Amino acid sequence: MAMHTKPQRRTDGLLNPDRRTLLKCSAWAGAGVIWALHGGIPKAFALDAAGNVSDPEALDSTFHFVQISDSHIGFNKEANPEPVKTLQVAIDKVIALPKRPSLILHTGDITHLSKAEEFDTSAQLLKALPSTVHYVPGEHDTLDAGGGALYLERYGKGTKGNGWYSFDDHGVHFIALVNVFNFQAGREANLGADQLAWLADDLRVVSSSTPIVVFTHIPLWTIYQPWGWGTEDGDQAIAMLRKFGSVTVLNGHIHQVIQKVEGNITFHTARGTAYPQPAPGAAPSPGPMTVAADQLRNYLGVTEVRATQGDHPLALIDSTLV
Amino acid sequence: MKTRLLALLCLMLSMPVWAQEVKIDIKQFMFDPKDLTVAVGTKVTWVNDDQVPHTVAETHKVFRSGALDTDDSFSWVFDTPGEFEYFCALHPQMIGRIIVTQ
Numbered sequence: 186m187a188m189h190t191k192p193q194r195r196t197d198g199l200l201n202p203d204r205r206t207l208l209k210c211s212a213w214a215g216a217g218v219i220w221a222l223h224g225g226i227p228k229a230f231a232l233d234a235a236g237n238v239s240d241p242e243a244l245d246s247t248f249h250f251v252q253i254s255d256s257h258i259g260f261n262k263e264a265n266p267e268p269v270k271t272l273q274v275a276i277d278k279v280i281a282l283p284k285r286p287s288l289i290l291h292t293g294d295i296t297h298l299s300k301a302e303e304f305d306t307s308a309q310l311l312k313a314l315p316s317t318v319h320y321v322p323g324e325h326d327t328l329d330a331g332g333g334a335l336y337l338e339r340y341g342k343g344t345k346g347n348g349w350y351s352f353d354d355h356g357v358h359f360i361a362l363v364n365v366f367n368f369q370a371g372r373e374a375n376l377g378a379d380q381l382a383w384l385a386d387d388l389r390v391v392s393s394s395t396p397i398v399v400f401t402h403i404p405l406w407t408i409y410q411p412w413g414w415g416t417e418d419g420d421q422a423i424a425m426l427r428k429f430g431s432v433t434v435l436n437g438h439i440h441q442v443i444q445k446v447e448g449n450i451t452f453h454t455a456r457g458t459a460y461p462q463p464a465p466g467a468a469p470s471p472g473p474m475t476v477a478a479d480q481l482r483n484y485l486g487v488t489e490v491r492a493t494q495g496d497h498p499l500a501l502i503d504s505t506l507v
Numbered sequence: 508m509k510t511r512l513l514a515l516l517c518l519m520l521s522m523p524v525w526a527q528e529v530k531i532d533i534k535q536f537m538f539d540p541k542d543l544t545v546a547v548g549t550k551v552t553w554v555n556d557d558q559v560p561h562t563v564a565e566t567h568k569v570f571r572s573g574a575l576d577t578d579d580s581f582s583w584v585f586d587t588p589g590e591f592e593y594f595c596a597l598h599p600q601m602i603g604r605i606i607v608t609q
Contacts, residue, residue, distance in 0.1 A: 262558040262577065298560060298574055324597050328560065328574035370566050370594035371602050412536075413600040470536035471598075473558045 248355040250316075251279050251286045252400070252488040254437030255457025257325065258307040259297035264460035264473035265481060268297075269306065274506045275458040275487050276313055285315045286489070288354055292437035292455065293323025293365065293402030299335055308339070322348055323402040323438065324365040333366065349380050351387050357492060357499075358391050360384070362401035364416045373410065373417040374403040381421050388425055396431040396492065396499060404436040406445065406452055409465035414439055426450060433490065433499050439471075441484075442503050453501050456486035482506040530554060531603065533561050533575070533595075538603035545585060547607055552582040563603075564596040571596070 256272045257265075265271060279286065291311070296303035311318055320340040327333035337348055344350040344361075351360045362384070364374040376384075391397070399405065405422060407415030416422075426432045432450040440462040445452040460473040461484035468474070476484060486505040529549055532539045534556040545551065553563045555575040563572040563581050569591060572581035585591070585607040595601040 264558060298576060325560070328597075330573065368594075368596050368599040370564075370592065370599055372599055411600060413598055470557075472536065 248357070249284065249286055249489060249491040250288045250290065250354075251282075252290045252292060252435050252437075252455050252490065253279070253311075253318075253458060254292040254455045254488075255294040255323065255440055255459055256291075256307055257294055257297040257457065257459035258310075259300060259303035260459055260473075262473060264475045268459040269310065271482065271485050271506060272307070272310055272458045274482065275485070276310060278487060278504070278506065280313070280315055282489070288316050289314050289318045290359075290398075290400050290435065291318050291320045292400050292435060293321050294325040294437060294457070294459075295320065295323070295336075297325050297459075299326050299328035299333075301329075301335060304335055304339055319352070319359065319361060319400075320348075321361045321363055321400060321402055322365055324368075327365055345383055346377075346379055349383065355492070357396045357398055360387065360397065360399045362399060362405070362422065364401050364403045364405070364419070373407065373413055373415040375417045376419065376422060381418060381425075384422055385425055388429075391429070393429050395429065396433070397426060397429050398433045398435065398490070398499070399426065400435040402436065403438045404443075404452070404454055405434050406447075408439060408443055408454070412465065412471045414465065414471070423447075423450065431499065433501070435488070435490075439465075442486075442488075444501075451499075451501070453488070455488040456484065456503065456505070458485050458487070458506070461485070528552060532556055533563075533601075536561075536595075536598055536601055538593075538601060541602070542604045542606070544606040544608060547586065547588055547609055548584065549607070550582055550584045551605060552580050554578070554580045560597065561601065562596040563593055566592045566594065 253275055257268050258272065260268050279289065295307045322333060322336045326336040329335045333347060341348045347363045347366045349361055349363045351358065362376060362380065364376050367375065367377060403416055404414055405416050405419035427448060430449055434450060434452045436454040437457060439454050440457040440460065441464065442456055443454050461476060462471050463474050483505050486503055489502045490499050491502065492499045527549060529543065529545055529551050531543065531551060531553045533553055536557065555561050555577060558577055560574040560576050562574055565571060570583045575581055585605060588607045588609050591605045593603050
């Protein structure tokens with residue numbers, strides 16, 4: 186007998202219908218939102234239809250980078266028969282930026298089935314990007330017989346464990362976390378004790394005034410437990426980050442924009458470049474959502490992050506592939 | 508008495524025939540049926556009907572499929588009685604259980 190599990194209601198109020206509808210609308214309308222943090226207080230500005238932001242100060246940045254996510258090269262089903270094309274549109278969009286981004290983050294699910302040819306195709310496309318790309322794996326990048334060996338061969342050089350690492354750029358400390366290995370039945374994703382110990386050690390020498398950007402595939406905080414959209418021990422990582430003045434946590438995995446601000450920590454998940462997924466609990470399952478072909482690019486996109494050096498916060502700008 | 512023995516013998520000989528094959532659909536991020544009781548010797552085949560890949564992984568690694576893309580299948584013959592819990596190693600909220608009886 187088919188048993189449909191009832192989506193569980195969250196009790197912490199994040200997903201109350203008003204907020205959910207609001208998030209859904211802002212994500213689905215294809216309008217971007219810019220978050221600017223001043224002294225840890227977030228301020229949101231909507232982008233107009235032309236993609237311009239009302240507050241020019243937020244755009245007066247000295248440093249910016251781009252996040253690309255969920256390319257799913259190899260996917261060929263109804264929801265997007267040609268993810269190569271839509272990834273190319275995203276790449277062209279980054280190339281066309283008026284100022285070259287300092288770096289690019291790819292937050293995982295580069296491929297759909299971890300096949301060697303999928304990694305080859307995506308690498309061919311992504312090498313056209315105008316800046317260095319820093320990767321983390323998605324669970325779709327660990328499906329080869331070696332359980333992630335193909336990903337690690339290509340992108341794991343110089344990383345720890347299953348591919349985690351950190352680096353500094355323009356005074357920002359970037360931390361790449363990996364939460365797509367060792368899934369346990371009925372549980373959310375996990376970072377694991379080794380990675381958490383490494384993180385604690387990595388943060389020891391970082392001053393609390395240094396802006397931090399954490400990027401990882403599956404959301405570090407629980408967005409929707411019945412669909413496994415969360416990281417079980419993510420709260421331990423978040424606890425280590427609380428003492429820092431500006432922390433931005435960037436994820437992919439859920440193929441839609443959802444944001445949360447908690448103290449000095451901004452959580453943000455990006456759109457993918459392959460296919461949309463339903464809003465949490467809005468469908469029986471999180472499977473690919475098929476939309477009219479001429480609407481697809483409204484659901485796909487990239488995220489741009491701008492920072493002014495000094496005490497200023499980071500601003501997140503989502504734009505669709507239209 | 509003789510007929511009864513004969514009947515029993517026929518029954519035993521026909522065992523392989525009833526040790527049927529059973530199919531489990533993977534659809535909408537669920538195993539259908541989620542719980543299944545089978546006789547020893549039954550071959551269970553999982554077929555993925557979703558647009559995204561899934562796997563079938565026994566909790567104690569008794570069996571573990573590779574990634575099953577749309578329409579791909581994985582089969583396992585249950586030769587020992589017992590309870591086998593499994594999940595999708597990509598979407599671990601997907602859980603199923605096979606009970607194998609003598």
